Amino acid sequence: MTPDSFTKPPRKPRADGERNRARLIEAARKVFAEKGAGAGLEQVAREAEVGIGTLYRHFRSRDALITSIYQQEIDTLIDAAPALMNELEPLPALREWLLQFVDFLETKQGMADVLSTLIGGTAALYSGTSECLAHAIEALTANAVDEGALDLDLEPLDLLRAIGGVANLTPGENWRQSAVQMIDLLLKGMQRDSD
Amino acid sequence: MTPDSFTKPPRKPRADGERNRARLIEAARKVFAEKGAGAGLEQVAREAEVGIGTLYRHFRSRDALITSIYQQEIDTLIDAAPALMNELEPLPALREWLLQFVDFLETKQGMADVLSTLIGGTAALYSGTSECLAHAIEALTANAVDEGALDLDLEPLDLLRAIGGVANLTPGENWRQSAVQMIDLLLKGMQRDSD
DNA sequence: AGAAATGTGGAGGGCGCCTCCGTTTAAATA
DNA sequence: TATTTAAACGGAGGCGCCCTCCACATTTCT
Structure with a gap:
């Protein structure tokens, strides 16, 4: 029904997007390890040197x-x-x-x-x-x-x-x-x- | 060492204080039952018809x-x-x-x-x-x-x-x-x- | 290069926690 | 009863966190 080749417009995922995603995960690991879960997500974003908005686009929720x-x-x-x-x-x-x-x-x-x-x-x-x-x-x-x-x-x-x-x-x-x-x-x- | 009769200045606890304490407990029971713990303390105070400050004097913390x-x-x-x-x-x-x-x-x-x-x-x-x-x-x-x-x-x-x-x-x-x-x-x- | 899609950042609205302090009110005293 | 004293009141406001929104920047495609 949905052959891979046609269903979605091909587009390479943007490099910066993936990079930031990775940085966020790493930052979150670090921050959560230090301060326990419940640490501020803003802080995670800061640690990743990324805007808070970016965090929320990559991860809808905590x-x-x-x-x-x-x-x-x-x-x-x-x-x-x-x-x-x-x-x-x-x-x-x-x-x-x-x-x-x-x-x-x-x-x-x-x-x-x-x-x-x-x-x-x-x-x-x-x-x-x-x-x-x-x-x-x-x-x-x-x-x-x-x-x-x-x-x-x-x-x-x-x-x-x-x-x-x-x-x-x-x-x-x-x-x-x-x-x-x-x-x-x-x-x-x-x-x-x-x- | 600390005979009851002398250690503390005698003073009847204020009636309104005790009344409000009771109201707060009752309100908290109700609100927590309805909304689960984690419900806003302000709401508890409102339900008790009492200021938020009063709540915090009677109960230092959640x-x-x-x-x-x-x-x-x-x-x-x-x-x-x-x-x-x-x-x-x-x-x-x-x-x-x-x-x-x-x-x-x-x-x-x-x-x-x-x-x-x-x-x-x-x-x-x-x-x-x-x-x-x-x-x-x-x-x-x-x-x-x-x-x-x-x-x-x-x-x-x-x-x-x-x-x-x-x-x-x-x-x-x-x-x-x-x-x-x-x-x-x-x-x-x-x-x-x-x- | 230009167009189109995708991603970025951070100001800002909302909310709950808690503190602070000027005002009110009950209890003790005269 | 009038006055004094101190306990209790209340809510504005500071703080920090959550999450949204959108004008702007960057990347990919043609």
């Missing part, structure tokens, strides 16, 4: 900017799942992946918004990122269930939500330890009864 | 207002703990209390801020509410551990954080079911190994 930033890291996380399932037994694979998820959260210190954007929110629905993340953990858990290692009564994403809760709501520096303990607790709870 | 609102409900929750420990076996007592915690969350639909204020945040440190909540769940878990029903590797508050994560980050209407399943999963994970 969420759009955030997902753009973390898309790459999340893709890495998602891609890691199949590899882990090959290399490890189902349970260790799941555990390892959850640990990597914690690593990911660690770099986003305190960015509650990021989390809800990714696993709760409505925004990720556009990008489909949320679904991919869901697929990854669903695959890991299904794998473990098939092998008889787990019983699972809940939506796999809820595991991430629980971990996220611990990560977000634990004040201070030691949330990581709590998160890891939570992972082991959850895994133990899912372990199939031996009766 | 958090202070929020904790004042929910203080009562939380007290109820906290008070329920000892009773449950008397009436039920340790494990069912803990479970029941966690379910009541979910009920509490239910009335705060989507108020992520409330949660972090209560179990994560810095604000509750002033009021001590956070500590009381912590004491309640610590008592419940300690009770179960003493009776040999549980092994516990984590800070009891983390249980609430995990549940809170599920509650906050699950979109739609069905988070309650998820939260309950999470409770059972956590309990199972904490169950002492029978080896």
Whole structure:
């Protein structure tokens, strides 16, 4: 129906546009890392040496900017799942992946918004990122269930939500330890009864 | 050291002050219920037919207002703990209390801020509410551990954080079911190994 | 080079947070 | 009751963030 060659007028994307987009993402990474999410978008624009208007043309909303930033890291996380399932037994694979998820959260210190954007929110629905993340953990858990290692009564994403809760709501520096303990607790709870 | 009769100059608190405080709390309940937390404080003041300055004198911060609102409900929750420990076996007592915690969350639909204020945040440190909540769940878990029903590797508050994560980050209407399943999963994970 | 499309920048409107301080009003005192 | 005292009031206004809009600049295409 819509053959590529005819549907859209061909036009090379402007060089400055792409350059600025890249600068913005880099600037946002830096600023958010320093000041936590919730830092002013104006500041991001300043850091990128770009007008605020430019920022808003490239990224309609704060969420759009955030997902753009973390898309790459999340893709890495998602891609890691199949590899882990090959290399490890189902349970260790799941555990390892959850640990990597914690690593990911660690770099986003305190960015509650990021989390809800990714696993709760409505925004990720556009990008489909949320679904991919869901697929990854669903695959890991299904794998473990098939092998008889787990019983699972809940939506796999809820595991991430629980971990996220611990990560977000634990004040201070030691949330990581709590998160890891939570992972082991959850895994133990899912372990199939031996009766 | 500080006998009541001498330490403070006696002065009846002004009637209008107390009245306005009450009006503000009531107004805040209403407005937050309608518009979710994050509603403008100015609107709360308007609803209470009071100047914005008055609101800020009674409640230094948004958090202070929020904790004042929910203080009562939380007290109820906290008070329920000892009773449950008397009436039920340790494990069912803990479970029941966690379910009541979910009920509490239910009335705060989507108020992520409330949660972090209560179990994560810095604000509750002033009021001590956070500590009381912590004491309640610590008592419940300690009770179960003493009776040999549980092994516990984590800070009891983390249980609430995990549940809170599920509650906050699950979109739609069905988070309650998820939260309950999470409770059972956590309990199972904490169950002492029978080896 | 000239036309057309695309991108830029930042002023400015809107909004919510919170402070400050001149005025009002209740409680204590005479 | 009249006066004094200090607690409480209220809302204008400063601040900072969000986002839109559009006259102007730059790039690509012909």
